[in-house]
Amino acid sequence: MARTESKGRIVTDSRRIEEIARNARRVAVLGIKTEAQAGQPAHYVPAYLQGAGVEIVPVPVYYPDVTKILGQPVYRRLADVPGEIDILDVFRRPSDIPPHVDDILALRPKVVWFQSGIRNDEVAERLAREGIEVVQDRCLMVEHRHAR
Structure with missing residues (x-):
């Protein structure tokens, strides 16, 4: 039974994905890159969202000396x-996600x-069982633009 319930939390319905993207007001970004990597999706996707009025909370994995990204405290x-x-x-690479699960919870x-190209079914199932909706392998910037 839990498996059926968790499947309902792994979101694949395009309308629900649009709704999630459209209603986002505060987004934490795990693995965000700095302005020095502005050409990489891990920077320009959150930069786009910020420009669209979404509050960004940077959570970089690297860059230990950086205290702000996109003008926000790290x-x-x-x-x-x-x-x-x-x-x-x-x-994050799919294989690098499991160590973050406890912090996510x-x-x-x-x-x-x-994000696009990132899928970890095991982690997605665990998060879904905990009541968190999960979207896999989709670009938040693309979906947000589509939903506007």
């Missing part, structure tokens, strides 16, 4: 991010969004 761990998060946008975002 958090080193998801568990340290204050307040409610609509979407956790993930820019501590953060309790409404939705975890694995």
Whole structure:
């Protein structure tokens, strides 16, 4: 039974994906890149969202000396991010996601969004069982533009 319930939380319906993208107000970005990597999706996707009025909460994995990205204070761990998060946008290789699961569960975002090319069915199932909606292998920027 739990498997059926969790499948309902792994979002594949285009209308629901559009709704999630359209309603995002505060997005934490795990694996965000700095302005020095502006040509990479892990920077220009959150930059686009910020330009569209979405609050971005940077959670870089690298760049230990950086204290701000996109003018916002950097958090080193998801568990340290204050307040409610609509979407956790993930820019990590699928094999690098499992070590973040406990922090993701501590953060309790409404939705975890694995960017284009990123899919981890095991993690998605676990998050879904915990009541978190999961979108896999979709670009939040593309979906947000489409939903506007």
